[in-house]
Amino acid sequence: MEKRNIFDSIGEEAMAHILTCFKPYRRDFLAGETILTYEAGEPKRVEILESGCARLQILNEDGDIFLIERIMQGDVFGEPFALPLDRFVYVVTAETSCRVLFLDYDHIIRPCAKLCDHHSRIISDLFIMAAQKSQVLSLHISLLHQNTIRRKVLSYLSYASSICPKNKDGYFTIPMSLVDLSDYLNVDRSAMMREIRQLKEEGLIDGSRREFKVLTH
Amino acid sequence: MEKRNIFDSIGEEAMAHILTCFKPYRRDFLAGETILTYEAGEPKRVEILESGCARLQILNEDGDIFLIERIMQGDVFGEPFALPLDRFVYVVTAETSCRVLFLDYDHIIRPCAKLCDHHSRIISDLFIMAAQKSQVLSLHISLLHQNTIRRKVLSYLSYASSICPKNKDGYFTIPMSLVDLSDYLNVDRSAMMREIRQLKEEGLIDGSRREFKVLTH
DNA sequence: GAATAACTGTTGCAAATGCCACAATATCCT
DNA sequence: AGGATATTGTGGCATTTGCAACAGTTATTC
Numbered sequence: 001m002e003k004r005n006i007f008d009s010i011g012e013e014a015m016a017h018i019l020t021c022f023k024p025y026r027r028d029f030l031a032g033e034t035i036l037t038y039e040a041g042e043p044k045r046v047e048i049l050e051s052g053c054a055r056l057q058i059l060n061e062d063g064d065i066f067l068i069e070r071i072m073q074g075d076v077f078g079e080p081f082a083l084p085l086d087r088f089v090y091v092v093t094a095e096t097s098c099r100v101l102f103l104d105y106d107h108i109i110r111p112c113a114k115l116c117d118h119h120s121r122i123i124s125d126l127f128i129m130a131a132q133k134s135q136v137l138s139l140h141i142s143l144l145h146q147n148t149i150r151r152k153v154l155s156y157l158s159y160a161s162s163i164c165p166k167n168k169d170g171y172f173t174i175p176m177s178l179v180d181l182s183d184y185l186n187v188d189r190s191a192m193m194r195e196i197r198q199l200k201e202e203g204l205i206d207g208s209r210r211e212f213k214v215l216t217h
Numbered sequence: 218m219e220k221r222n223i224f225d226s227i228g229e230e231a232m233a234h235i236l237t238c239f240k241p242y243r244r245d246f247l248a249g250e251t252i253l254t255y256e257a258g259e260p261k262r263v264e265i266l267e268s269g270c271a272r273l274q275i276l277n278e279d280g281d282i283f284l285i286e287r288i289m290q291g292d293v294f295g296e297p298f299a300l301p302l303d304r305f306v307y308v309v310t311a312e313t314s315c316r317v318l319f320l321d322y323d324h325i326i327r328p329c330a331k332l333c334d335h336h337s338r339i340i341s342d343l344f345i346m347a348a349q350k351s352q353v354l355s356l357h358i359s360l361l362h363q364n365t366i367r368r369k370v371l372s373y374l375s376y377a378s379s380i381c382p383k384n385k386d387g388y389f390t391i392p393m394s395l396v397d398l399s400d401y402l403n404v405d406r407s408a409m410m411r412e413i414r415q416l417k418e419e420g421l422i423d424g425s426r427r428e429f430k431v432l433t434h
Numbered sequence: 435g436a437a438t439a440a441c442t443g444t445t446g447c448a449a450a451t452g453c454c455a456c457a458a459t460a461t462c463c464t
Numbered sequence: 465a466g467g468a469t470a471t472t473g474t475g476g477c478a479t480t481t482g483c484a485a486c487a488g489t490t491a492t493t494c
Contacts, residue, residue, distance in 0.1 A: 058362065060359075060372075064364070066362040068355060068358050080345070080348040081348050081355065082352055083353070083355065085356070085359070085375070085376060085379070087372055087376075088359050108341055109344075119337065123337060124326050127326075127343050128326055130347035131298050131347050133347075134297075134350050134351055134354060135297075135298060137358060138299050138307075138354060140358055141285050141357055141358060141361065142275050142302070142305050144358065144361040145285070145361070145403050151279075155304055158304050159304075162303075186361065186362050186364065
């Protein structure tokens with residue numbers, strides 16, 4: 001299924017209608033900056049990443065921090081998508097410089113009387129984006145549910161090979177560092193490297209560093 | 218945050234509008250029946266669980282089956298929320314007898330010209346339900362990311378204690394069997410039982426079978 | 435109400451994997 | 465350009481955890 005980006009789907013000119021209808025707050029962030037943390041309480045805003053690249057992490061009470069989701073251009077994120085739990089803190093940080101739109105949540109769930117033509121369309125786009133987020137999260141769960149490092153890595157690479165652009169030899173570069181990948185798959189990095197090495201020795205995959213090729217599946 | 222059920226939020230009389238506007242297909246299922254499996258391709262429908270209780274599982278290529286999500290009354294599910302991957306098959310089965318509404322996906326993403334009054338409201342409810350699904354999934358990921366069985370169990374019980382009704386002594390009953398819980402947390406059941414026993418010995422939790430009480434946190 | 439199936443609970447043992455410490459390489463920054 | 469930093473890659477060792485096998489209890493079914 002083709003990913004439907006809100007900017008693709010509504011186009012530049014309709015973007016003006018979002019701005020008029022929702023009057024979103026817009027802010028730029030530098031790489032490394034914290035965009036927001038999720039606190040308990042009623043959600044106030046929905047955020048859209050207009051440009052750049054960010055990451056959603058959880059911080060547990062022992063101070064460990066885990067990579068939940070990478071947020072790319074056009075993705076939605078924010079409080080309405082995460083359960084506020086006292087044991088966990090959700091943190092969104094900018095990986096690169098980012099531009100973020102902050103939409104008023106009330107405006108989404110309680111459309112005002114003066115409905116502009118595009119309001120309904122915008123909401124339906126938000127629904128699609130929320131559904132896409134579920135896709136990404138359920139993929140992540142599927143990977144975490146694989147019960148060996150081998151299966152996690154193979155499943156991830158199988159997925160990555162289906163979405164990453166390949167060169168003429170069939171090699172692709174995964175969109176995160178191996179450090180982040182081990183975090184994302186929730187496995188020890190050195191153990192993952194060991195498994196990757198074995199997969200290469202067995203001829204199931206090939207490549208070096210972040211570049212891979214899946215030889216069988 | 219209070220869970221907003223589509224039936225709560227729009228009420229019985231407005232339900233008629235969904236039926237008029239969306240003309241959903243409605244079907245009953247018996248306990249154990251397969252409601253649907255996700256196949257590759259464009260999503261055609263969004264499903265709403267009108268009554269009963271179901272489960273979303275993934276089946277990997279080795280034939281292992283894992284519990285991703287329990288679907289309760291008022292939850293949305295279906296193809297738009299899951300990435301179709303060749304390595305995984307998504308299966309939704311009825312735990313109890315269920316009634317399911319099948320909404321036309323096109324009708325959501327491409328509102329027809331004859332917009333009824335409630336269409337926009339229904340879409341916004343669907344958005345909220347999709348956001349809730351993300352909450353449930355990100356909670357699941359948070360639990361799976363805990364790197365010991367102990368933390369997984371404690372985190373789950375901490376969450377469960379915040380949503381389950383408690384008796385006067387502070388005990389609550391988790392909404393799934395311990396077999397399902399070990400599956401949900403992706404740990405070996407016997408290892409989980411061992412850990413639960415130790416947590417009881419250490420005085421961190423109390424209870425027996427599915428009934429628990431969190432003594433510290 | 436008996437028979438059958440599910441679930442809960444326990445233990446020994448082997449192995450996968452996490453943890454640690456380090457080397458080599460690539461990338462970033464001024 | 466060169467130093468600092470992040471990333472990739474390797475190996476030894478301890479231990480958590482998975483696996484298998486079983487007993488006791490509760491729930492379901494006919």
